[in-house]
Amino acid sequence: MIKVGIIGVGRIGVVHAKALSKLGNVEIYAIADPVVADIETYAQSMQIPNAYKDYKKIIDDKNIDAVLICTPSDTHYAISIEAIASGKHVFCEKPVDLEISRVKDIQKRVDAENGLVYMVGFNRRFDKEFMALKNSIEVGKIGKVELVQITSRDPSPPPVSYVKQSGGLFSDMMIHDLDMAYYLVNQEAKSIFAVGNALVDPKIKTEGQDIDTAIVTIEFESGAMCVITNSRRAAYGYDQRAEVHGSQGCIMNGNHFSNHSLLMVKEGLISEKPLDFFIERYMDAYVLEISKFVEAIETKGKPPVSVIDALRSLVLAKAAAISLKEGRKILISEFMSDK
Numbered sequence: 001m002i003k004v005g006i007i008g009v010g011r012i013g014v015v016h017a018k019a020l021s022k023l024g025n026v027e028i029y030a031i032a033d034p035v036v037a038d039i040e041t042y043a044q045s046m047q048i049p050n051a052y053k054d055y056k057k058i059i060d061d062k063n064i065d066a067v068l069i070c071t072p073s074d075t076h077y078a079i080s081i082e083a084i085a086s087g088k089h090v091f092c093e094k095p096v097d098l099e100i101s102r103v104k105d106i107q108k109r110v111d112a113e114n115g116l117v118y119m120v121g122f123n124r125r126f127d128k129e130f131m132a133l134k135n136s137i138e139v140g141k142i143g144k145v146e147l148v149q150i151t152s153r154d155p156s157p158p159p160v161s162y163v164k165q166s167g168g169l170f171s172d173m174m175i176h177d178l179d180m181a182y183y184l185v186n187q188e189a190k191s192i193f194a195v196g197n198a199l200v201d202p203k204i205k206t207e208g209q210d211i212d213t214a215i216v217t218i219e220f221e222s223g224a225m226c227v228i229t230n231s232r233r234a235a236y237g238y239d240q241r242a243e244v245h246g247s248q249g250c251i252m253n254g255n256h257f258s259n260h261s262l263l264m265v266k267e268g269l270i271s272e273k274p275l276d277f278f279i280e281r282y283m284d285a286y287v288l289e290i291s292k293f294v295e296a297i298e299t300k301g302k303p304p305v306s307v308i309d310a311l312r313s314l315v316l317a318k319a320a321a322i323s324l325k326e327g328r329k330i331l332i333s334e335f336m337s338d339k
């Protein structure tokens, strides 16, 4: 039985606790969060034996094999270092850090600890819709990949206070889509070009110094191209779709709905809206994701999403931000050499 500690039990920490509780071979041994008001009541409701305000109690506990880092993004690096040093396997929510040098540092530390599993939370890779696209590509059903289109729209924008500490749309929101582009195309990116604006909430620009609507185009080494469109608002709900066009055909996926009924009346054909947001849409993916982390620990295998994966998408996110600022295409090699 693998014993796990969850550090940070806000939105995503609770999602992972729920996902872990569905697995048979793992015990949530402790949780830690300095702010969650009634952490002990929550722990009791989940039959978790230990609840702390200070996460260091989890790091220092020799009974615990693995930690989940579900705290705000700017704490991931420091907690990762402590967890790795204490010999614990780590599942870290995206992003590992917002600085490329720090992500590389984590990679070095993981490499130095032979057999330590460090997995990063790119949950969409474990969603059956996206897995279906990946599978069709891998078995050659659509031939050589030429064009990828990824659409990702949130139902409504987060508060400006969140935007200010998020690292910006490319690193906070589009990072999932940048990872998906790599996952589907499966080769290195050559360049990226970005446009963006604050069309949803002007305060996101004036106070948050960010954008809420963006398009990027990515060129890959083979010449394959990808377009990603993001919006922090969709009047009809959480919109998550992709299409991959290849030399032998095309495959696309779609949104999830609470039911698939179609009302057909004189006003038109009416269906349910897509499921509300990421927790509803990706709950099954979170369960599969965390089961793969546990499996990697049990089998002493490699995690399916590594620090290198996190680094690749972060480089694209950083390059996109520079492209937006400077109004030019950014070569990824040029960007890397600058750093």
Ligand SMILES: NC(=O)c1ccc[n+]([C@@H]2O[C@H](COP(=O)([O-])OP(=O)(O)OC[C@H]3O[C@@H](n4cnc5c(N)ncnc54)[C@H](O)[C@@H]3O)[C@@H](O)[C@H]2O)c1
Residues within 6 Å of the ligand: 007, 008, 009, 010, 011, 012, 013, 032, 033, 034, 035, 036, 054, 055, 070, 071, 072, 073, 074, 075, 093, 094, 095, 121, 122, 123, 278
């Ligand atoms: N993969 C995904 O789908 C996904 C979805 C949402 C968030 N995230 C990522 O997860 C992270 C957390 O996001 P969230 O939306 O759950 O935020 P949140 O604010 O809802 O929760 C974060 C929790 O961490 C706690 N915390 C802060 N400092 C702590 C510390 N030192 N020790 C222990 N707990 C601490 C806070 O009190 C809070 O309860 C972010 O990095 C975010 O990018 C990923």
